Amino acid sequence: MDREQALEIVEKKIKGPRFQHTLGVVETAIMLSEKYGADKEQAEIAAIFHDYAKLMPISELRDTIIEAKEDERLLLYHPELWHGPAAAYILKNKLSLENEDILNAIRFHTTGRANMSLLEKIIYLADYIEPGRNFPGVEETRELAKNDLNQAVLKAISNTISFLLAKKAAIFPDTFDAYNSFVLNKD
Numbered sequence: 001m002d003r004e005q006a007l008e009i010v011e012k013k014i015k016g017p018r019f020q021h022t023l024g025v026v027e028t029a030i031m032l033s034e035k036y037g038a039d040k041e042q043a044e045i046a047a048i049f050h051d052y053a054k055l056m057p058i059s060e061l062r063d064t065i066i067e068a069k070e071d072e073r074l075l076l077y078h079p080e081l082w083h084g085p086a087a088a089y090i091l092k093n094k095l096s097l098e099n100e101d102i103l104n105a106i107r108f109h110t111t112g113r114a115n116m117s118l119l120e121k122i123i124y125l126a127d128y129i130e131p132g133r134n135f136p137g138v139e140e141t142r143e144l145a146k147n148d149l150n151q152a153v154l155k156a157i158s159n160t161i162s163f164l165l166a167k168k169a170a171i172f173p174d175t176f177d178a179y180n181s182f183v184l185n186k187d
């Protein structure tokens with residue numbers, strides 16, 4: 001599947017501002033791939049599809065998580081955590097996307113996880129710093145992204161955890177695992 005086909009499929013699912021965000025993630029993921037030596041085509045496909053399931057109804061997302069045999073603990077947490085795993089399943093089973101690294105970059109783009117691959121880090125970070133984002137701390141994360149991928153991803157994860165703590169939101173274990181993995185392994 002090439003870029004144009006992929007964009008056409010995604011634009012049907014997520015029109016408007018959400019599609020603009022996706023284009024920002026694509027541009028940022030390609031830039032980060034060049035800087036940090038990831039496969040540009042893979043980063044592009046993962047970025048195009050990362051929010052493919054973002055606007056699916058919650059009931060369909062829930063059914064998809066169950067059908068996919070994804071981690072059922074997800075269902076105890078905020079539905080915001082469901083669109084990545086659901087997209088990975090649909091892309092594999094209905095759109096024949098086979099590359100496991102691409103699928104994992106999509107699956108874990110909201111939470112991160114321990115021992116993320118280069119592609120997973122790039123998609124996580126691109127989602128956080130794409131030009132359309134303006135949450136507190138994003139500028140500092142963009143600066144770190146210029147020279148140190150791991151420090152930048154760690155910053156994005158730390159900011160997300162602080163944000164969730166301030167809201168008294170439940171924090172999914174993969175989010176903590178991602179944080180600990182960067183702090184302990186300095187990877």
Ligand code: DGI
Nearest residue numbers: 051078080109110111127160169170171172175
């Ligand atoms: O889909 P996007 O809006 O582009 O971005 P995303 O998939 O990274 O979702 C971001 C949201 O997910 C943001 O509001 C923070 C939230 N989030 C990330 N990790 C956790 C979480 N929410 C909860 N409740 N628990 C988490 O561990």
Ligand code: FE
Nearest residue numbers: 050051109110
């Ligand atoms: Fe997302």
Ligand code: FE
Nearest residue numbers: 109110127128
């Ligand atoms: Fe994100």
Ligand code: FE
Nearest residue numbers: 021050051127
């Ligand atoms: Fe996104």
